[in-house]
Amino acid sequence: MRTNIEIDDDLMAAAMAAGGFKTKKEAVEEGLRLLKRKKAYAALLAARGTLFWDDSDEAWAKAREERQLAETVQEHVAAYEVKPTVMGRKSRAAAATRLPAKGKSA
Numbered sequence: 001m002r003t004n005i006e007i008d009d010d011l012m013a014a015a016m017a018a019g020g021f022k023t024k025k026e027a028v029e030e031g032l033r034l035l036k037r038k039k040a041y042a043a044l045l046a047a048r049g050t051l052f053w054d055d056s057d058e059a060w061a062k063a064r065e066e067r068q069l070a071e072t073v074q075e076h077v078a079a080y081e082v083k084p085t086v087m088g089r090k091s092r093a094a095a096a097t098r099l100p101a102k103g104k105s106a
Contacts, residue, residue: 012024021027 007024007028012027015027015031016024019027019030021030037069
C-alpha cells in the first residue's frame, strides 16, 4: 500500500544507520515488524505464571513414551484404512437391470 508520511530526517537517518538499512522503506517496514513482535511478546509475558513446565528428566522420559505410544497407535490404525472401490465394478442391482446386447434375446 502506498502511503506518504513525513518522518523526522534525523530519526530516519539514525534508524537506517542502526539497522543497516539501504532504503527508508526497509527501515519503516522493520519498525512495523518490531511493533508487531513487541505485541506478541507482551501477550507471552501476560501468560507468565499460568503455564506449568516440568523440565525434569522424568518428565522428558514420560513425554517421549507418550509420543512413541501415539506414533505406534497411528501406525496401527493406518493398517486398517478403507480402500477405495475398484473403478468399473458394477453393483448387483446395476448388473440385474442391464439390457441385453443387440441381436440377442433375453
